[in-house]
Amino acid sequence: MKTLKVAIAGNPNSGKTTLFNALAGTNHQVANYAGVTVEKKSGSISYKGTSIHITDLPGTYSLSPFSVEEKVARDFIVEDKPDLIIQVIDASNLERNLYLTVQLLELNVPMVLALNMVDVAKSRDTVIDAQSLSKKLRLPVITTVARKEEGKEKLLDAVINYDFSKKQISIEEFSYGEDMDRTLFEMTNKIDPNNLLVKKLGAKFIALRYIEEDELVLSLGKKLIAVHDQLIESASNVKAHILETTNTELECIIADYRYGIVSSLIKGIVKSKVLSIDRVFVSDRIDKVLTQKFIGPVVLLSILYISYQFTFWASEYPIAWLESLFGLVSSLAQTYLPDGHLKSLVVSGIIDGVGGVLGFTPLILFMFFMIAILEDTGYMARVAYMLDRVFRFFGLQGNSVIPYVVSGGIAGGCAVPGVMATRTIKGHKERLITMLTAPFMVCGAKLPVLSLLIAAFFPGKKAMLLLVFTIVGWLSALILAKVFGDTIIKGKASSFLMELPPYRFPTLKGLTLHAWQKTWMYVKKAGTIILAISIILWALMTFPGLPESEKAKYGTSELQAQAALKYSIAGRVGTSLESVTKYAGFDWRTNIALLSGIAAKELVVSALGTAYSLGEVDAEDAAPLSQKLASDPSWNIGVALALILFTLFYSPCFVTLVMIAKESGSWKYGAFTLIAYTVLAFVISAITYSSYNALVIQKISLDILALRFSLGVAGLYLLKRFYSNVMMATKGTAGCSCSQSSCEESC
């Protein structure tokens, strides 16, 4: 069977992904391009006896490799060399789309153009003569409406019947102005035509990219082309010459000529009654209302709120069904497995752990469904537009609002889809910061912990306090975003320049596919990782088991479970941590609960239940535990507040950690959130707990406390100055590697 390797290229918003879905159907995989978090969709179909492997390239406006997407697209075309490229062209936006076509033609890859959204163009009274365009370019041009799957067969026919012997229009016929053309000609003559790289890319293309300083071509050329240095010299000569004679950067000249090529291509091909810029389209009218200064923000907040409510309403029942399904499996295991470690591993380790994560699946599915609606209609771009000024103040972009809201910006979200949703943020730096700060929001798993403690120590104030903590979540995320952007996360703020695509009706197929792919990614990643973590955690809380001689001492099984927990590795770690955590008011029980909370935050409640010898405690209904805590002498409002704040700030759960590592492309960010956030949380809780102790228990008045606090700050400042002075003085001599606080004694 004949096999063809086909790549789909095109501008963002040209309907590229819709066309890919129409061609490949559900039969495709989603992965990332190697080393970057740009989604790579590919699928194989067989059509009339030909097997076609299709790859969806990221949407780009050009191939000059500045952004990650452009790099990925260019690398794929140059290095993987597909047999054929289908470029999707938005027919209602022909000129800008053909700018990319020119760059693809420069690369000399066989092409088929899919003139997409001809229905939109027609409704805008723009008629494009596809046949003449095809004649001019000497390649097939097929009109399509991807969302209605129109023109799909014709396009595939054009692909399998592509005549590779026919020469399409090529870079040899393009002119870049007299000076450039002369230089390109000279450079081309120097290059050995039998060189492998030259055979692959074409001499004129290589010469052009030398002038444009394309890193990939330069590095390949350095290795493979004998006249590399001469080419570099010619390139820099022509650049200097052009800057001198025209006072314009060479880049601008090349862009000008590319647009010139486009203009000559579309001359006589587009028939339009009125210039588009003068027409007011439906989409423009919608924008006049939806992005209006006063109505816009109100509509925005309402839409976010409604999508959020819908997600929770719609996923409530499926989540309950999944929960009872896992409950059923669990009780079957309880009944049929023999007592002992295996049973305990299966029930408490595997089923509870994996079930807890998979139980979230419906929520994630609906959340991504709503995000897909916002994206596919084009509203998401407007959200970014309206909120950009606010978020920019904190070093973020307008799009950051979606990950924040999903993570729990309205209490009850989940940071896992939140981190995944950062893909809608264009700037690399902004995306990373959003990803790192989103876990501060009050996610659904933190809610049971908050509810438990509020019920025990602040009865009747649940609604008010939840609101307060939600606001605390937002403030801390935004403030830390600003801090990160100014300190640890380097890099220039990215440009915001962004197309606002016309409003469109999404298709159900597109939405479902989109949501399903994201959900499946979650299940795959979360499922495997959480299985491993659950087993490890179970082992930590089970081994070493209580010796038989000890067991006899405890009457009830609840008391025995409590003692066994204290005896286990987790219990010992919890106990030994007491020497530190006592400053925040946490004893070994709380420590164990917080340790298991790293696996999943809702486990904090059930672990506290076991540690307080209450046996199984349901996270949703923890009334007995809450009474127990309220009456326990080692607990007070100070401890409760410290624990609430600790839960809000400390390490995100493991699934989120894994997602952060995967989405940022580096485990170091996962490790950073684990360690730095836990330290931060501890400092905040320790301050809270000791202030409460000082103010309420020891009744030290506020002004004395404030005085002490400012003395402390002043002391720290003096220490820092002293430290830097010492460092200055010891420069060049034996260094003093002491920490700030112990500096005086050891130096």
Next chain:
Amino acid sequence: MEIKLRKTIKDRKYKISRVVAKGELGRRIRDMGIVPGAEIKIVGEAPLLDPVMVKYKDTVLTLRNNEADSILVNARGV
């Protein structure tokens, strides 16, 4: 006379005379088809008066005020 795009009257067309941005921003603006000679107009601004929304040819796009300031137009309008 040349003026900054943001100094123009909303919903009125102007001819681009120069794009002064360098480096990546300059290239991005060119890639989107904002080149000298093209017609452009401001069609809206965000609630906090930044970014702005512009329309040219068949495209609507948004840029931050400081980015838009690198686009210079002919003050007479079209």
